[in-house]
Amino acid sequence: MHTKFHSKSIELPPAINRLSELACNVWFSWNDSAKSLFSAIDPELWEHSGHNPVRLLMEVQRPVLDALAHNGEFLNKYGTVMEQYDHYFRTPTWFEQRCPEYAQKTIAYFSAEFGFCESLPIYSGGLGILAGDHCKSASDLGVPLVGIGLLYKKGYFRQKFDAQGRQLAESAACHVSRLPIVPALAPVQSNPPAERTPEELYVSLPMADRTVRLKVWQVQVGRVPVFLLDADLEDNSSWDRELTSQLYGGNQDVRIAQEILLGVGGVKALRALGIAAGTYHINEGHAAFLSFERLKEQLDNGLPFHVALEVVRASTIFTTHTPVPAGHDAFPLPMFEYYFSRLFAEYPHAKAALTELGWDVHKQLFNMTYLAMNTAALRNGVSKLHGHVSRDMFRAFHGNIDVHEVPIGHITNGVHLQTWLAPELKELYSRFLPETWISRHTDKEVWKSIDSIPEESLWSVHLTLKKRLFAHVHANLREQLRRNGMPSEKIEAVQTFLSPEALTIGFARRFATYKRATLIFSDLDRLNRLVNHPDRPVQFLFAGKAHPADHSGQEMIREIYRVSRMESFRGKIILLENYDMSLAQSLIQGVDVWLNNPRRPYEASGTSGQKAAMNGVINFSVPDGWWEEGYDGTNGWSIENHDHADPWTQDRENTESIYRLLEQEIVPLYYQHGPLPAQWVARMKRSIRTLAPVYNTDRMVMDYVNETYIPSLQRTQLFADNDYAEATKVADYKKFIHQSWHHVRVLEVNDTPPRTLNSPSGTTSTAPLKEVTATVRFGPIWYQDTAIELIHYEERPDGWHQVVVPMEPARQLGDGAVVYRAMIPSHLKHGPHFSIRVLPVSANFARRFEVPFVTKF
Ligand SMILES: *Cc1c(COP(=O)(O)O)cnc(C)c1O
Numbered sequence: 053m054h055t056k057f058h059s060k061s062i063e064l065p066p067a068i069n070r071l072s073e074l075a076c077n078v079w080f081s082w083n084d085s086a087k088s089l090f091s092a093i094d095p096e097l098w099e100h101s102g103h104n105p106v107r108l109l110m111e112v113q114r115p116v117l118d119a120l121a122h123n124g125e126f127l128n129k130y131g132t133v134m135e136q137y138d139h140y141f142r143t144p145t146w147f148e149q150r151c152p153e154y155a156q157k158t159i160a161y162f163s164a165e166f167g168f169c170e171s172l173p174i175y176s177g178g179l180g181i182l183a184g185d186h187c188k189s190a191s192d193l194g195v196p197l198v199g200i201g202l203l204y205k206k207g208y209f210r211q212k213f214d215a216q217g218r219q220l221a222e223s224a225a226c227h228v229s230r231l232p233i234v235p236a237l238a239p240v241q242s243n244p245p246a247e248r249t250p251e252e253l254y255v256s257l258p259m260a261d262r263t264v265r266l267k268v269w270q271v272q273v274g275r276v277p278v279f280l281l282d283a284d285l286e287d288n289s290s291w292d293r294e295l296t297s298q299l300y301g302g303n304q305d306v307r308i309a310q311e312i313l314l315g316v317g318g319v320k321a322l323r324a325l326g327i328a329a330g331t332y333h334i335n336e337g338h339a340a341f342l343s344f345e346r347l348k349e350q351l352d353n354g355l356p357f358h359v360a361l362e363v364v365r366a367s368t369i370f371t372t373h374t375p376v377p378a379g380h381d382a383f384p385l386p387m388f389e390y391y392f393s394r395l396f397a398e399y400p401h402a403k404a405a406l407t408e409l410g411w412d413v414h415k416q417l418f419n420m421t422y423l424a425m426n427t428a429a430l431r432n433g434v435s436k437l438h439g440h441v442s443r444d445m446f447r448a449f450h451g452n453i454d455v456h457e458v459p460i461g462h463i464t465n466g467v468h469l470q471t472w473l474a475p476e477l478k479e480l481y482s483r484f485l486p487e488t489w490i491s492r493h494t495d496k497e498v499w500k501s502i503d504s505i506p507e508e509s510l511w512s513v514h515l516t517l518k519k520r521l522f523a524h525v526h527a528n529l530r531e532q533l534r535r536n537g538m539p540s541e542k543i544e545a546v547q548t549f550l551s552p553e554a555l556t557i558g559f560a561r562r563f564a565t566y567k568r569a570t571l572i573f574s575d576l577d578r579l580n581r582l583v584n585h586p587d588r589p590v591q592f593l594f595a596g597k598a599h600p601a602d603h604s605g606q607e608m609i610r611e612i613y614r615v616s617r618m619e620s621f622r623g624k625i626i627l628l629e630n631y632d633m634s635l636a637q638s639l640i641q642g643v644d645v646w647l648n649n650p651r652r653p654y655e656a657s658g659t660s661g662q663k664a665a666m667n668g669v670i671n672f673s674v675p676d677g678w679w680e681e682g683y684d685g686t687n688g689w690s691i692e693n694h695d696h697a698d699p700w701t702q703d704r705e706n707t708e709s710i711y712r713l714l715e716q717e718i719v720p721l722y723y724q725h726g727p728l729p730a731q732w733v734a735r736m737k738r739s740i741r742t743l744a745p746v747y748n749t750d751r752m753v754m755d756y757v758n759e760t761y762i763p764s765l766q767r768t769q770l771f772a773d774n775d776y777a778e779a780t781k782v783a784d785y786k787k788f789i790h791q792s793w794h795h796v797r798v799l800e801v802n803d804t805p806p807r808t809l810n811s812p813s814g815t816t817s818t819a820p821l822k823e824v825t826a827t828v829r830f831g832p833i834w835y836q837d838t839a840i841e842l843i844h845y846e847e848r849p850d851g852w853h854q855v856v857v858p859m860e861p862a863r864q865l866g867d868g869a870v871v872y873r874a875m876i877p878s879h880l881k882h883g884p885h886f887s888i889r890v891l892p893v894s895a896n897f898a899r900r901f902e903v904p905f906v907t908k909f
Contacts, residue, residue: 057076057077057270057272057277058234058237059072059073059075059076059077059234060072060075060076060106060234062075062106062109062110064109064117065117065118065120065121066121067121067122067127068117068120068121068126068127068130070134071105071109071130072106072109074086074089074105074133074134074137075090075105075106075108075109075232076106076232076234076272077137077232077272077273077274078168078169078172078188078232078271078272078273078274079137079140079191079272079273079274080105081103081168081169081471082188082468082470082471083133083136083137083470084475084478085129085132085133085136086133086136086137087103088129089129089130089133090103090105090108092126092129093108093109093112093116093117093120094108094112094116097111097112101171102170102171102634103169103170103171103634104171104230104231104232105232106230106231106232107171107227107230107231110230140274141275144194145192145193145194146193146194146754147193147194147195147196147757148194150757151757151762154196154330154761154762154765155194155196156196157196157329157330157331157765158196158197158198158327158328158329158330159190159195159196159197159198159329159330159331159332159333159761159765160197160198160200160318160322160327160329160331160332160333161183161186161187161190161197161198161199161200161333161335162199162200162201162314162315162318162332162333162334162335162339162342163179163180163183163199163200163201163335163336163338163339164179164201164202164299164300164310164311164314164336164338164339165179165180165183165201165208165299166180166183166184166187166199166201166271166278167180167181167182167183167184167185167633168184168187168188168271168273168278169184169633170632170633170634171231171232172226172231172232172233172271173204173207173208173210173224173226173632174201174202174203174204174207174208174226174280174299175208175299175633176208176299176300176562176597176599177561177562177597178561178562178657178658178659178660179335179336179373181467181633181659182335182434182465182659182749183199183201183335184273184468185466185467185468185471185659185749186335186749186752186753186756187199187273187274187276187278188273188274188276188468188470188471188749189466189468189748189749189750189752189753190275190276190753191273191274191275191276192274192470192491192750193750193753193754193757194275195276195753195757195761197276198276198277198278198279198322198327198329199271199273199276199277199278199279200278200279200281200314200318200321200322200339201278201279201280201281201314202280202281202282202296202299202310202313202314203226203228203233203269203280203281203282203296204226204296204297204298204299205225205226205228205282205284205296205297206223206224206225206226206297206298206301207223207224207225207226207298207299208224208298208299208300208597209221209222209223209224209597209600210222210223210224210630211597211629211630211631212532212535212629212630213532213536213609213613213627213629214536215536215537215538216610216613217609217610217612217613217614217617217627218606218609218610219597219598219600219606219609221600228269232271232272233269233270233271233280234269234270234272235252235253235267235268235269235270236252236253236268236269236270236277236279236321236325237250237251237252237253238250238251238252238253238324238325239325239326252267252268253267253268253321253324253325254266254267254268254285254324255268255281255317255320255321255323255324256320257312257313257316257317257320258394258395259292259309259312259313259316259391259394260309260390260391260393260394261393261394262289262292264283264288264292264295264313264317265283265285265287265288266281266282266283266285266296266313266317266320266321267281267282267284267285268280268281268282268321268324268325269281269282279318279321279322279325281296281313281314281317281318281321282296283295283296283313284296284297292309294306295309295310295313296310296313300599301600304383304384304387305387307381307383308383308387308388308391309391310338311338311339311340311341311381311420312341312391312392314338314339314341314342315339315340315341315342315343315344315345316341316342316344316345318339318342319342319345319346319349320345329367330367330764330765330768330769331367331368331369331760331761331764331765331768332346332367332368332369333368333369333370333371333756333760333761334368334369334370334371334424334428335371335373336371336372336373336374337370337372337374337380337381337419337420337421337423337424338381338420339424340370340410340420340421340423340424340427341420341423343364343368343409343423343424343427343428344392344395344406344423346364346367346368347360347361347364347402347406347427348395348399350363350364351399351402355776355779355780356783357401357402357405358783358784358786358787359776359779359780359783359784361405361427361783362771362779362782362783362786363768363771363772363776363779364427365427365428365429365898366429366764366767366768366770366771366779366898367764367767367768367771368427368428368429368430368764369428369429369430369431369432369756369760369761369764370424370425370427370428370430370431370432371431371432371433371434371463372421372424372425372431372432372433372434372442372460372656373433373434373656373657374421374656375433375438375441375442375445375653375654375655375656376654377445380419380420380421381419381420381421382412382415382417382418382419382420383417383418383420384416384417384418385407385416385417385418388407388410388418389407392406409422409423409426409427410422410423410426425446425449426449429764429767429898429899429902430461430759430760430763430764430898430899431446431459431460431461432460432461432462432463432759432760433460433461433462433656434462434463434464434465434656434657434677435462435464435465435656435657435677435678435680435681436462436464436680436681437653437676437677437680437681438462438653438656438657438677439460439461439462440455440456440462441653441656442460442462443455443456443458443460444458446458446460449904450901450904451901451904451905451906452889452906452908453901453906454843454854456854457854457900457901458901459899459900459901459902461759463752463755463756463759463760464657464678464681464746464747464752465657465658465659465662465678465747465749465752466659466662466746466747466748466749466750466751466752467659467662467663467666467747467748467749468748468749469490469493469666469744469748469749469750470490472637472640472641472663472666472667473666473667474513474517474637474641474667476513476516476517477513477517477641477666477667477668478490480505480509480510480513481502481505483505484501484502484504484505485498485499485501485502486498486501493744493745493748493750494745494746494748494750494751494754495745496745496746498745499740499741499744499745500741502737502740502741503737503741505737507728507730507733507734508727508728510668510733510736510737511728511729511733514644514668514736515552517641517642517667518552518556518642518643518644519552519642520638520641520642521593521638521639521641521642521643522550522552522642524635524638525549525550525593525626525628526546526547526549526550528628528629528630528635529546529549529626529628530543530546531629532629533546545623546623548623549623549624549626550591550623550624550626551589551591554589554590554591555588555589555590555591555644555645555718555719555722555723556590556591556592556593556642556643556644556645557590557591557592557593557643557644557645557646557647557672558592558593558639558640558642558643558645558646558647558664558669559572559592559593559594559595559646559647559648560593560594560595560596560628560631560635560636560639560660561596561631561648561658561660562596562597562598562599562605563596563597563598563602563605563606563608563609564598564599564602564605565602565604565605565608566650566651566654566655567649567650567655568649568650568651568703568706569594569596569608569612570608570611570612571649571703571706571707571710572592572647572649572707572710573611573612573615574703574704574707575707575711576615576618578711579711580620580621582711582714582715582719583620583621583624583625584620584624585719587723588719588720588722588723589624590624590714590719591624591625591626592624592625592626593626593628593639593643594612594616594625594626594627594628595627595628595629595630595631595635595639596609596631597630597631609627612625612627613627636660636663637663640660640663640664640667640669641667641669642669643664643669644669644670644722645669645670645671645672645718646660646661646664646665646669646670646671646672646673647672647673647710648660648661648671648672648673648674648676648679649673649674649691649706649710650674650676650677651674651699651702651703652674652675652676652693652695652702653676653677653695654676655674655676655677656677657677657678658673658676658677658678658679659678659747661673661678661679661682662678662682662743662747662748665682665687665688665739665740665743665744665747666740666743666744666747666748667740668736668737668739668740669736669739670687670688670689670732670735670736670739671683671687671688671689671739671743672688672689672691672710672713672718673688673689673690673691674690674691674693674706675690675691675693676693678747682742682743682746682747684742686735686738686742687735687738687739687741687742687743688735688739689713689717689718691706691709691710691713692705692706692708692709693705693706693709721735763898767898778896781896782894782896782897785837785894785896786903788832788833789833789892789903789905790903790905792831792832792833793833793892793905793907794831795829795830795831795832795833796828796829796830796831796833796838796890796907797828797829797907798826798827798828798888798890798907798909799827799828799829799869800826800827801824801825801826801827801882801888801909802824802825802826802827803822803824803881803882804822804823804824804825820877820878821875821876821877821878822875822876822877822878823873823874823875824842824859824873824874824875824876824882824886825862825871825872825873826840826842826859826871826872826873826888826909827865827869827870827871827872828840828869828870828872828890829867829868829869830868830869830870833892835861835870837892837893837894838890838891838892838893839858839890839891839893840858840859840861840872840888840889840890841856841857841858841859841888841889841890841891842856842857842858842859842874842876842886842887842888843855843856843857843886843887843888843889843908844857844876844880844885844886844887845885857874857875857876858874859872859873859874859888860872860873860874887908887909888908888909889906889907889908889909890906890907890909891903891905891906891907892905
């Protein structure tokens with residue numbers, strides 16, 4: 053794999069000249085000692101730079117650096133950090149040990165956003181943070197992954213509020229020269245001679261009536277290189293230059309063009325880098341056009357379309373994140389045809405088939421999620437519940453089968469432990485957990501020792517983090533008020549806001565309407581009694597950005613702002629500006645309770661609560677997304693929920709449960725008598741112990757490796773071997789099935805009345821059984837390439853479940869029909885109780901129901 057990594061050349065004193073290498077690898081962002089080293093150079097500048105070490109090194113006064121180069125304490129610190137850094141790259145990894153045979157392969161991970169650290173504003177929320185955490189864990193585990201994304205020069209916006217609580221979106225421009233981003237370099241050929249300096253890398257792609265040129269940049273995330281594409285080049289038209297300026301900015305035209313740059317441009321960039329990826333991971337539908345480019349490559353390679361499609365499918369994985377159809381990108385046909393006009397002119401015969409891959413017949417739109425679904429053999433949702441919701445949503449893709457059989461799995465999201473766990477807690481855990489706990493944090497055994505941490509120690513670290521958060525809150529508010537021209541006594545009064553003794557509840561996330569940020573304001577009198585209780589007060593912190601085009605999200609911000617300025621809530625309900633990774637860290641480490649009340653089941657997973665949990669911050673959440681599986685009755689609180697067709701009823705019921713749990717359980721538990729709330733601390737420990745080992749990205753990336761990357765790499769290899777012999781066989785077989793399936797008929801089902809069976813004496817046979825036979829005709833299809841199953845339903849405490857009884861061939865009839873038999877409980881009758889189904893099977897399918905033909909009788 054070509055991952056040559058070069059850092060910026062920043063002139064530094066020789067004794068500390070590796071600081072530039074350290075600054076150019078995002079590794080620093082999840083290593084507390086590296087961050088504290090940069091902070092030690094110039095604490096004020098470190099803060100001012102937005103925790104950007106490249107900018108820090110470029111702007112710090114040279115005499116400061118010269119002095120540090122002679123400062124023994126600093127040099128010691130520097131030596132320790134560089135030793136840790138080198139050790140990181142030397143240590144054998146999980147992946148090398150798990151599957152050395154795949155160490156030379158590459159997994160290409162495509163995402164429209166990546167959140168690595170607060171100084172790189174190329175993320176908007178959960179999806180980006182997840183992608184960033186995925187890369188970090190892939191690096192820690194040694195998974196040979198490369199990321200592909202876009203370099204948004206104007207970044208995602210910086211948020212401010214005016215004196216009326218209106219959100220102002222300020223550009224957070226990416227000054228590439230002052231960020232840990234370097235130009236990617238073209239691979240150096242061994243011939244011409246090696247002394248030739250490598251060149252910066254550009255790729256071009258056809259789009260609409262023109263060619264767009266992209267520059268390829270690189271961010272190094274530990275071992276994992278992430279390549280970012282940038283259209284802001286003089287060769288491009290001014291419209292094209294703007295395409296990579298903003299994340300989720302602009303209209304549908306900008307959207308489709310961005311997605312073409314990401315998908316098509318991304319594959320071209322990999323080729324130019326000399327990376328022949330073995331498998332491709334589409335992280336949300338935005339990147340699905342990568343399949344178009346890969347199909348085109350296979351057509352150029354001489355494969356017929358149906359074989360090319362099998363090759364692409366075998367090596368593609370799709371993760372869907374959006375539980376509502378309206379959230380999926382879809383484009384009108386003329387727009388789609390316009391942007392791909394050059395491709396279609398070159399491959400006129402493939403146009404219909406390519407369009408078909410994303411075509412939504414009902415809406416008459418080209419849908420990116422459909423394209424991803426149709427070109428990825430392995431698909432997954434991001435929590436157990438979301439897997440179910442996705443299977444339900446995409447049932448129609450698979451013909452007449454039960455929802456649980458729809459071939460979409462789930463891998464529950466996680467968070468990167470080293471990024472989100474407070475340094476003080478890392479230290480505390482290190483004192484009580486086994487020595488290697490950080491590298492083994494997916495092992496539940498390791499976390500049992502949480503119980504041995506003295507209550508006072510955990511509580512005292514928690515209070516430290518709470519006070520640090522409050523200092524950040526005060527600074528954030530002072531800045532807000534100063535800018536809005538408040539008198540200085542009002543600004544000074546901020547210092548008196550928030551009491552470290554008071555129960556503090558945090559709510560921060562994107563202000564998307566389904567997250568219902570203002571739900572807790574439904575009954576302000578009841579809220580007032582909680583907040584202003586004389587001995588047991590409660591205080592709330594809110595933060596979050598609303599997309600600049602989302603007016604109802606911005607309305608929610610104004611509503612929170614309005615409530616926070618009411619006399620009774622002033623200084624007790626607080627709205628903070630500019631929710632980013634840095635503010636998120638402070639919040640999820642420093643509050644007591646993390647509130648999450650989305651309208652179920654709209655939160656596919658949610659991850660901020662996972663960050664909170666590992667820090668001993670207790671979750672208080674609707675059982676949606678990850679919390680539906682994370683909550684065990686003892687490790688937090690679950691808000692009562694019944695899914696309703698009528699959202700207002702659901703809102704009302706959830707609100708009632710929120711108030712009741714606060715009044716009757718949460719507040720009393722927190723305000724226990726004694727030097728510390730022992731029961732509360734016990735719950736913190738339960739939360740850490742049960743949730744931290746599971747809801748982290750090491751576990752998640754291991755799941756992706758075991759369940760998707762390895763199977764996909766194997767299948768990719770199998771399909772490519774012997775000049776695509778296997779792919780051709782599978783593709784031809786599927787084509788044949790498509791053409792011949794109409795011959796398949798269940799001719800007769802013989803549902804004989806029960807006869808007494810000789811059950812061996814001594815057994816207590818319960819229900820009597822009977823034999824059922826089914827006669828099936830196959831036409832030109834070989835009977836062994838099918839499965840014959842008897843389907844009935846069984847009532848269990850949690851509802852009706854489908855039972856599948858495989859039928860065995862019993863005899864062949866003269867006309868080629870085959871009689872199958874099975875034994876079933878004798879009270880079941882064909883028609884009302886059971887049916888027979890026939891489906892095509894093949895050892896070479898990635899999974900069952902790969903071909904959407906199921907004949908039922
Ligand atoms: C973790 C995180 C998110 C995602 O939070 P959810 O609870 O999944 O909505 C969004 N923004 C930032 C800045 C985060 O750190």
